[in-house]
Amino acid sequence: MPPPPIRRIVVDAPHQPVEAPPLNGHVPAAKRARPRSSGQGPQRMRTEALTIAYGEKVAVNNVSLPVFQGEVLALIGPSGCGKTTLLRSLNRLVELTPGAARGGKIALDDADVDGIEVTTLRRQISMVFQQPNPFPMSIFDNVAYALREQGSRRVKRAALEAPVREALTRAGLWDEVKDDLDRPALRMSGGQQQRLCIARALAARPEVLLLDEPCSALDPRSTTIIEELILDLREELAVVIVTHNLQQAYRIADRVAFMFLGELVEYGPAEEVFERPQHTRTADYVGGVFG
Ligand SMILES: Nc1ncnc2c1ncn2[C@@H]1O[C@H](COP(=O)(O)OP(=O)(O)O)[C@@H](O)[C@H]1O
Ligand SMILES: [Mg+2]
Numbered sequence: 001m002p003p004p005p006i007r008r009i010v011v012d013a014p015h016q017p018v019e020a021p022p023l024n025g026h027v028p029a030a031k032r033a034r035p036r037s038s039g040q041g042p043q044r045m046r047t048e049a050l051t052i053a054y055g056e057k058v059a060v061n062n063v064s065l066p067v068f069q070g071e072v073l074a075l076i077g078p079s080g081c082g083k084t085t086l087l088r089s090l091n092r093l094v095e096l097t098p099g100a101a102r103g104g105k106i107a108l109d110d111a112d113v114d115g116i117e118v119t120t121l122r123r124q125i126s127m128v129f130q131q132p133n134p135f136p137m138s139i140f141d142n143v144a145y146a147l148r149e150q151g152s153r154r155v156k157r158a159a160l161e162a163p164v165r166e167a168l169t170r171a172g173l174w175d176e177v178k179d180d181l182d183r184p185a186l187r188m189s190g191g192q193q194q195r196l197c198i199a200r201a202l203a204a205r206p207e208v209l210l211l212d213e214p215c216s217a218l219d220p221r222s223t224t225i226i227e228e229l230i231l232d233l234r235e236e237l238a239v240v241i242v243t244h245n246l247q248q249a250y251r252i253a254d255r256v257a258f259m260f261l262g263e264l265v266e267y268g269p270a271e272e273v274f275e276r277p278q279h280t281r282t283a284d285y286v287g288g289v290f291g
Contacts, residue, residue: 041070049104074253091125132193134185146203171199191222
């Protein structure tokens with residue numbers, strides 16, 4: 001299948017690559033030891049004045065935010081500030097919550113997400129949750145599920161072997177499971193289960209990958225593997241990750257959006273937000289860790 005066409009939408013101002021700021025003599029606690037993104041790709045998504053309320057409670061307030069391919073965007077902020085709500089709105093999962101109401105616009109490429117058929121949309125913008133949630137079936141079938149859904153129900157296993165292998169390889173899991181594809185997914189370790197969920201999400205060939213605290217239930221080794229994986233994936237798709245782990249955001253994010261009480265307080269290159277925040281609220285939140 002050819003990759004989806006890339007349609008550019010008009011951005012208010014051309015993107016200016018930002019040089020890392022001088023460190024002013026201090027060395028941040030968690031200096032990045034990772035390759036930088038090879039460069040910002042096209043804008044894939046954008047929210048415009050996005051507001052989401054659960055009944056009377058406003059969870060996201062007037063947020064306008066672009067999402068670029070070639071980058072990892074981290075949403076950070078204290079618990080309850082609307083990160084998950086914003087993330088789930090991008091592929092219209094929020095509308096499954098009774099009483100949730102949305103204002104403003106969300107675009108994927110130049111198309112309003114409201115105009116895209118919802119299963120198609122959720123293939124293009126796929127999501128991985130905090131708790132690994134493999135289906136109670138074999139490793140192979142978990143990944144094949146996403147492929148079978150796409151076309152005829154009666155696809156032969158032989159036809160699925162190559163794409164299943166590719167998705168498991170991209171998710172960094174192939175070598176560990178290649179001799180064991182018929183094993184029940186629920187017998188895998190937590191870290192393997194989460195990579196399987198990433199493989200399942202990738203099998204649909206999404207343009208945008210949403211990750212909601214994907215490592216918070218995992219051990220440090222699995223966390224490292226998934227962080228490396230995210231850095232590889234950002235070259236081909238746009239990655240948006242919610243994390244309460246500031247060190248993790250600092251290690252893997254190219255851009256950071258800091259939210260507080262539903263509002264987007266600060267958005268910018270990771271180095272700027274962490275090392276030279278513009279707003280006191282951001283400094284209070286990220287300070288201590290990096291200041
Ligand atoms: N299903 C829901 N019904 C009602 N209120 C909700 C629901 N989900 C989240 N909220 C509220 O919306 C606000 C933002 O929640 P959430 O997006 O989960 O924040 P975060 O991910 O930053 O912790 C919180 O005040 C939370 O209590
Ligand atoms: Mg959350």
